[in-house]
Amino acid sequence: MTEKESYSIQLDEVDWNDASCLITYGPLPDKLTLSIQTVGLIQKPLLQRNRDGLLRIVCGSRRLAVCQQLGLEPLSCEILPTSISPETCLRMAIYDNIAQRDLNPVEKSLVLTKMAQHEDQAQLIQEFMPLLNLEPSTVIFGRYKKLLLMEESILDAIAGGTLHERIGFVLSPLEQGDRFAFFNFFQELPFSVSVQEELVETVVEIGRRDNLTPREVLDSAEVNDLRRAHKRSARQRVQEIRKQLLATRAPRLTAREERFDREVGKLKLPAGVRVVPPPYFEGPRWSLECTFERGDELATRLRQLAELADQPEFKQIMESE
Amino acid sequence: MKYRPERLVIEKGVAGSPLVKRILETLPGISVDWVDELKEDADGENGSFLEIVKFRGRFIKPCPGTRFYNCCGYQILNLGIHCSLGCTYCILQAYFTSRNVRLFANLDDAIQQLTEHLDNSRRQTHRIGTGEFTDSLLLDPLIHLSEHLVPLFAAQPNAILELKTKTAQVDLLENLDHRGHTIVAWSLNPPQVIAGEESGAAPLEARLEAAQRCQRWGYRVAFHFDPLLAYPGWQQGYQEVVDRLFSAVAPGGIAWISLGTLRFMPSLKTIIQQRYPNTSILDEEFIPGLDGKLRYFRDLRVEMYAHLNELLLGIHKDLCVYLCMESDDVWREALGFSPAERGGLSAMLDRRALS
Numbered sequence: 001m002t003e004k005e006s007y008s009i010q011l012d013e014v015d016w017n018d019a020s021c022l023i024t025y026g027p028l029p030d031k032l033t034l035s036i037q038t039v040g041l042i043q044k045p046l047l048q049r050n051r052d053g054l055l056r057i058v059c060g061s062r063r064l065a066v067c068q069q070l071g072l073e074p075l076s077c078e079i080l081p082t083s084i085s086p087e088t089c090l091r092m093a094i095y096d097n098i099a100q101r102d103l104n105p106v107e108k109s110l111v112l113t114k115m116a117q118h119e120d121q122a123q124l125i126q127e128f129m130p131l132l133n134l135e136p137s138t139v140i141f142g143r144y145k146k147l148l149l150m151e152e153s154i155l156d157a158i159a160g161g162t163l164h165e166r167i168g169f170v171l172s173p174l175e176q177g178d179r180f181a182f183f184n185f186f187q188e189l190p191f192s193v194s195v196q197e198e199l200v201e202t203v204v205e206i207g208r209r210d211n212l213t214p215r216e217v218l219d220s221a222e223v224n225d226l227r228r229a230h231k232r233s234a235r236q237r238v239q240e241i242r243k244q245l246l247a248t249r250a251p252r253l254t255a256r257e258e259r260f261d262r263e264v265g266k267l268k269l270p271a272g273v274r275v276v277p278p279p280y281f282e283g284p285r286w287s288l289e290c291t292f293e294r295g296d297e298l299a300t301r302l303r304q305l306a307e308l309a310d311q312p313e314f315k316q317i318m319e320s321e
Numbered sequence: 322m323k324y325r326p327e328r329l330v331i332e333k334g335v336a337g338s339p340l341v342k343r344i345l346e347t348l349p350g351i352s353v354d355w356v357d358e359l360k361e362d363a364d365g366e367n368g369s370f371l372e373i374v375k376f377r378g379r380f381i382k383p384c385p386g387t388r389f390y391n392c393c394g395y396q397i398l399n400l401g402i403h404c405s406l407g408c409t410y411c412i413l414q415a416y417f418t419s420r421n422v423r424l425f426a427n428l429d430d431a432i433q434q435l436t437e438h439l440d441n442s443r444r445q446t447h448r449i450g451t452g453e454f455t456d457s458l459l460l461d462p463l464i465h466l467s468e469h470l471v472p473l474f475a476a477q478p479n480a481i482l483e484l485k486t487k488t489a490q491v492d493l494l495e496n497l498d499h500r501g502h503t504i505v506a507w508s509l510n511p512p513q514v515i516a517g518e519e520s521g522a523a524p525l526e527a528r529l530e531a532a533q534r535c536q537r538w539g540y541r542v543a544f545h546f547d548p549l550l551a552y553p554g555w556q557q558g559y560q561e562v563v564d565r566l567f568s569a570v571a572p573g574g575i576a577w578i579s580l581g582t583l584r585f586m587p588s589l590k591t592i593i594q595q596r597y598p599n600t601s602i603l604d605e606e607f608i609p610g611l612d613g614k615l616r617y618f619r620d621l622r623v624e625m626y627a628h629l630n631e632l633l634l635g636i637h638k639d640l641c642v643y644l645c646m647e648s649d650d651v652w653r654e655a656l657g658f659s660p661a662e663r664g665g666l667s668a669m670l671d672r673r674a675l676s
């Protein structure tokens with residue numbers, strides 16, 4: 001056990017700029033404020049006196065911030081001796097936090113980044129990633145470390161849960177302007193996380209192919225028209241924008257799908273019958289869906305289909321251009 | 322372009338092997354690390370070390386085809402892994418974490434397994450290649466592997482060795498007694514593709530000149546337009562390759578020509594993007610194939626195959642042109658027939674191999 005002593009401190013003794021053990025990120029929880037307001041500080045914050053005589057916060061940064069907001073002082077705190085190493089202080093901060101709550105992705109990133117200054121990467125991955133409910137992998141470690149390089153408003157959104165960390169991972173390697181173009185886009189329309197991921201990949205690839213920045217792709221007339229089509233529901237706009245961008249990225253597949261729809265339309269298939277091409281038109285397995293209610297209805301449909309299968313128009317559908 | 326490693330990492334257990342002795346004689350003064358056992362993931366991430374190890378697995382294996390596409394029934398003689406030529410699209414980048422070339426020093430074990438394998442299936446025709454997990458001739462000037470393999474296959478009535486390369490390192494083949502049982506094969510691409518995507522490999526002219534020399538020495542040659550890459554102007558680019566190919570090489574001495582468009586495991590995409598951020602090979606649209614690999618959309622594949630096939634057969638109608646890992650419907654649309662109509666792809670190539 002580490003030796004610590006209780007002291008009564010004034011808030012101007014706290015070094016608010018020393019973030020070496022700070023691993024909390026995000027707005028102060030209302031419930032914490034309410035609790036301190038109502039019953040005062042139940043658990044004492046832990047601090048350590050630094051070389052300048054000021055107090056470095058080890059555990060309890062949010063409790064202290066609430067007390068500062070509420071102007072509550074003096075406060076009873078526990079003070080660690082100066083002999084305790086910075087690494088041990090940081091470990092205390094981490095273990096104290098993970099024992100109480102789940103950390104948000106930005107906080108996980110803070111833990112990994114700060115511990116990386118003290119510990120070898122392989123050991124860090126093995127010890128801390130499982131503690132943070134993360135798979136111990138170098139790739140995931142790298143992704144979390146890069147999160148922190150992004151701007152505050154994006155980190156706020158990730159910490160607050162309005163932007164998924166998976167999207168943070170794909171935005172972090174981009175240029176700042178491109179990153180914000182995506183960020184604003186995703187804040188504006190209700191894309192699911194997997195569609196957001198798909199769109200970042202699609203837009204970046206279109207840009208690379210066409211020599212445009214991702215921002216320019218997102219700002220194209222086609223996308224903007226759909227974005228501003230306020231008469232349609234947000235959900236419809238999301239679907240249309242996605243379709244538009246996928247078509248730009250995959251013009252051959254889109255052309256083939258359109259041709260397929262046109263040709264199937266001309267066939268005048270019986271009601272309740274649908275021809276389904278193989279996924280991406282790859283491979284020989286086409287299928288036919290037929291819904292019916294009675295046996296005689298099925299017999300009629302099958303007769304109609306047998307005639308249809310012999311028609312050149314039907315065979316043409318299955319051939320490429 | 323000659324392969325010269327910066328350092329050798331050798332397992333102590335193979336110190337006495339003739340291969341190691343030869344390498345040490347050829348590279349006097351090179352730094353050597355002697356290790357007990359080399360793990361899969363050795364150092365030298367930039368690929369500058371040559372690792373020499375004892376291989377404990379099967380040296381000979383069937384090519385890992387899939388049931389969804391027509392496989393050519395090739396067999397792989399695995400004598401080493403990885404390659405230093407650095408093609409942007411190289412699938413080996415996804416297979417192996419280390420970028421070092423790794424050589425299996427227990428050649429005697431390999432040869433024993435190979436001869437047993439051939440003896441055990443005398444009725445079968447064997448088409449065997451060493452260029453699946455590395456370039457067949459990359460290390461030849463250093464280890465003289467061809468001096469062992471070519472005569473060995475010459476004595477086999479039912480087997481053909483295919484040496485697949487992107488180098489022009491054929492000097493050692495000149496005086497070997499091959500008796501028509503070794504086919505030397507080159508992968509071909511237009512010069513601008515070679516410059517951009519295969520920059521460590523030999524230029525087109527050098528490959529064709531090497532093929533010409535091999536033909537002069539009586540070898541049959543083969544060519545692989547694989548990967549065929551779609552880029553603006555690919556039609557013209559490949560037309561030029563075909564023209565240059567036939568001005569260098571006599572069509573009658575070509576065993577086969579394969580066509581295969583770019584395809585890769587999805588995990589390779591990120592690796593390519595990270596290692597070669599300026600490459601444009603990922604610009605085309607890709608779809609997941611039936612085997613899970615990403616490949617061009619079928620209409621484009623059909624168009625590319627049909628174009629190449631027409632160019633090739635326009636020059637010599639008896640060439641054996643085949644598609645690598647494609648389905649019957651693509652064969653029919655691009656080449657006008659499916660392998661099944663000619664007894665299957667494997668049988669088609671077996672007939673060519675021993676003709």
Ligand code: SF4
Binds near residue numbers: 403405406412413
């Ligand atoms: S020559 Fe073949 S094995 Fe070598 S890097 Fe190129 S694709 Fe890979």
